[in-house]
Amino acid sequence: MEAIFQKIINFDQNLLAIIALVVFYTLEEVLNTTFEFKNRPRHLLNSALLQLGYVMVNFGLAFVMVACFQWIDQHHVGLFNIIEIPYPLKLVIGLVCFDFTFYWAHRLYHLSSFFWRLHRVHHSDNSLDSTSALRFHPFDALLDSAMSIVAAAIFGLDISVVLFYFVLYIPLLFAQHSNFIFPVWTDKVLGKIFASPNFHKVHHHKDQQFTDSNYGNLFIVWDKLYGTFKYLPVKDIKYGLEEFDGPEQQRLFFLLKSPFLNFKKTNEGGGINDKG
Numbered sequence: 001m002e003a004i005f006q007k008i009i010n011f012d013q014n015l016l017a018i019i020a021l022v023v024f025y026t027l028e029e030v031l032n033t034t035f036e037f038k039n040r041p042r043h044l045l046n047s048a049l050l051q052l053g054y055v056m057v058n059f060g061l062a063f064v065m066v067a068c069f070q071w072i073d074q075h076h077v078g079l080f081n082i083i084e085i086p087y088p089l090k091l092v093i094g095l096v097c098f099d100f101t102f103y104w105a106h107r108l109y110h111l112s113s114f115f116w117r118l119h120r121v122h123h124s125d126n127s128l129d130s131t132s133a134l135r136f137h138p139f140d141a142l143l144d145s146a147m148s149i150v151a152a153a154i155f156g157l158d159i160s161v162v163l164f165y166f167v168l169y170i171p172l173l174f175a176q177h178s179n180f181i182f183p184v185w186t187d188k189v190l191g192k193i194f195a196s197p198n199f200h201k202v203h204h205h206k207d208q209q210f211t212d213s214n215y216g217n218l219f220i221v222w223d224k225l226y227g228t229f230k231y232l233p234v235k236d237i238k239y240g241l242e243e244f245d246g247p248e249q250q251r252l253f254f255l256l257k258s259p260f261l262n263f264k265k266t267n268e269g270g271g272i273n274d275k276g
């Protein structure tokens with residue numbers, strides 16, 4: 001059993017992301033998709049360059065992450081450093097705890113106007129496809145790394161739990177952003193527990209009351225538990241944010257500088273007020 005878990009943990013995550021991107025991008029080219037792209041190569045390039053920046057920031061943070069995980073382990077900080085459970089069980093429960101932390105972190109990214117400045121780059125995409133899974137502001141890596149350390153400190157998770165989590169999450173992440181409607185059974189069967197692709201697309205709807213829903217990365221159960229789950233047929237979803245609607249606002253340079261720009265929020269619903 002442990003050998004299987006070790007194989008999953010050791011799987012090269014960059015390779016996994018490339019495989020997922022190639023598979024879903026190719027499917028989008030050959031299958032009927034929900035909308036036609038005006039300039040797909042530009043869209044791909046923007047997402048890829050943003051991700052390159054994200055990876056570089058992550059790379060720069062690697063030594064901080066390693067030091068924090070070592071400190072947590074050496075000082076027996078967190079729940080699973082206090083109670084003894086078998087390693088495979090620790091991995092599975094750790095996975096649930098990690099996703100739980102990221103559900104609340106994601107809510108915080110939407111609630112705080114400071115964090116939203118970075119996170120809105122992901123939501124600004126008005127033509128969602130598999131490459132949108134790469135579209136995060138480089139400084140978003142700072143938030144994600146900080147939240148990983150918070151999760152590790154609360155629950156006493158080691159780095160293997162984080163690796164295990166991302167091996168499972170990466171293929172789902174690309175599926176969630178793919179430019180086609182997944183069959184209803186994926187919502188009815190997988191969607192009982194997991195954040196199905198159709199559910200995550202609702203999170204990218206322009207209307208703020210839907211943007212502020214379906215926060216779960218891997219599991220949708222948190223949204224159902226805390227009342228943030230919303231459903232809308234994919235054909236009725238309008239992607240993006242109104243303040244990023246123009247072609248100028250979709251350019252790479254604009255996206256990079258957008259966290260430092262003040263926008264008047266134009267979305268409807270009960271979202272936050274960006275006072276910046």
Ligand SMILES: [Zn+2]
Nearest residue numbers: 106119123203
């Ligand atoms: Zn979000």
Ligand SMILES: [Zn+2]
Nearest residue numbers: 122177200204
């Ligand atoms: Zn997304």
